[in-house]
Amino acid sequence: MNIKKLNIANQKPKVYEKGDSVMWTDKHVSKQLLGFHLNPEIDAASRTPDSINNTIEFILKCCNKSQMNILDLGCGPGIYSEKLTAKGHNVIGVDFSENSISYAKAQAIKKSLKIDYVCKDYLELDYESQFDLVILIYTDFGVLLPSERKILLENVFKSLKPNGTFIFDVLNDRNIKQKFIEQKTWSFENNGFWKPKPYLELTNGFNYSKEKVFLKQHTIIDETERIMNYRFWTHYFSTNDIVEILTANKFVNTKHFENILPATDIWNGENVTFYKTERNE
Numbered sequence: 001m002n003i004k005k006l007n008i009a010n011q012k013p014k015v016y017e018k019g020d021s022v023m024w025t026d027k028h029v030s031k032q033l034l035g036f037h038l039n040p041e042i043d044a045a046s047r048t049p050d051s052i053n054n055t056i057e058f059i060l061k062c063c064n065k066s067q068m069n070i071l072d073l074g075c076g077p078g079i080y081s082e083k084l085t086a087k088g089h090n091v092i093g094v095d096f097s098e099n100s101i102s103y104a105k106a107q108a109i110k111k112s113l114k115i116d117y118v119c120k121d122y123l124e125l126d127y128e129s130q131f132d133l134v135i136l137i138y139t140d141f142g143v144l145l146p147s148e149r150k151i152l153l154e155n156v157f158k159s160l161k162p163n164g165t166f167i168f169d170v171l172n173d174r175n176i177k178q179k180f181i182e183q184k185t186w187s188f189e190n191n192g193f194w195k196p197k198p199y200l201e202l203t204n205g206f207n208y209s210k211e212k213v214f215l216k217q218h219t220i221i222d223e224t225e226r227i228m229n230y231r232f233w234t235h236y237f238s239t240n241d242i243v244e245i246l247t248a249n250k251f252v253n254t255k256h257f258e259n260i261l262p263a264t265d266i267w268n269g270e271n272v273t274f275y276k277t278e279r280n281e
C-alpha cells in the first residue's frame with residue numbers, strides 16, 4: 001500500500017480543489033443513490049415525502065400560474081417533475097445521472113405523464129427564453145463552486161422567459177457552522193455504497209469559514225490499491241450573500257422564505273432558506 005499517496009489523499013485540500021471521482025454518474029454508486037431517492041424513510045438524495053409536498057405547495061403558491069413551462073434542474077428520478085406535471089404544467093427534467101433519467105423516463109411512460117427528460121450536465125444548458133419557471137431543489141445551488149455557480153446562473157437566466165422565475169433552496173448561515181463537524185472516521189465494507197467489492201473508506205469533514213463552505217471528503221481504497229477521492233463542497237449563505245450573487249447576475253425581485261420544510265435534520269427545517277428571483281427583462 002502506498003501510504004504516502006494515501007496520506008496526501010486524506011489531507012485537508014486547498015479550498016475548491018476538486019476530487020478525482022464523481023458520485024452521481026458512477027455506475028455502482030448511482031444505483032445506490034436511486035434507492036435513496038426512492039426511499040421515503042431516508043432524507044438523502046431526495047427529501048422525504050412531507051418535505052417534498054411542502055416544497056411543491058410552496059412553489060405553486062409562489063408562482064400562482066396555470067400551465068407553466070417548467071425546467072427541473074437536477075431532477076433525479078423525477079419526483080418533483082411528476083408532481084408538477086400532474087398539476088397541469090409542462091415539465092422538462094434535466095439530470096446527468098443516466099440511471100436516474102432512465103428510471104424517470106420509464107416511470108413517466110408507466111404513469112402516462114408527458115414529461116421530457118434529458119440526460120445532460122446543467123452547466124451545459126442551451127435553452128433560450130423558454131421557461132416560466134426554473135427550479136433547482138435540495139440545496140444543489142450551494143454545492144456548486146463559485147465559477148460553476150456563475151455558469152449555472154447565466155444558463156438559468158438565458159432559459160427563462162422575460163420576468164420568468166427561478167426558485168432554489170440553500171443552507172443558511174444562521175446555525176449551520178456548528179452543525180458541520182470537522183471529524184475523521186473510517187469503515188471497511190465488503191460490498192457497500194461506494195463499491196460492490198471490498199474497500200476501505202476514510203471520511204473527513206473540513207470547514208473553510210472564510211468561504212462559508214464545508215467539505216465532506218470520502219477517500220476510497222480498493223483491493224487494487226486504487227485511491228479515489230470524492231469531494232462534496234457545501235456552501236451556506238446569508239440572505240445578503242444570495243441577493244448579492246443574484247444581483248450580480250442580473251436577477252431582480254429576490255425574496256426569501258424560511259421554515260418551508262419540517263424540522264427533521266440539518267437539510268430541512270430552519271436551516272434551509274428558499275429563494276425566488278426573476279429574470280429582469
Ligand SMILES: C[S@@+](CC[C@H](N)C(=O)[O-])C[C@H]1O[C@@H](n2cnc3c(N)ncnc32)[C@H](O)[C@@H]1O
Pocket residue numbers: 024025037045046047073074075076077079080094095096097100120121122123136137138140
Ligand atoms: C441532491 S439530488 C436532488 C434531486 C432532486 N432535485 C430531488 O430533490 O429529488 C441532486 C441531483 O442533481 C444531479 N446533478 C448534480 N450535478 C449535476 C449537473 N452538473 N448536471 C445535471 N445534474 C446534476 C444529480 O445527479 C442528482 O440527481
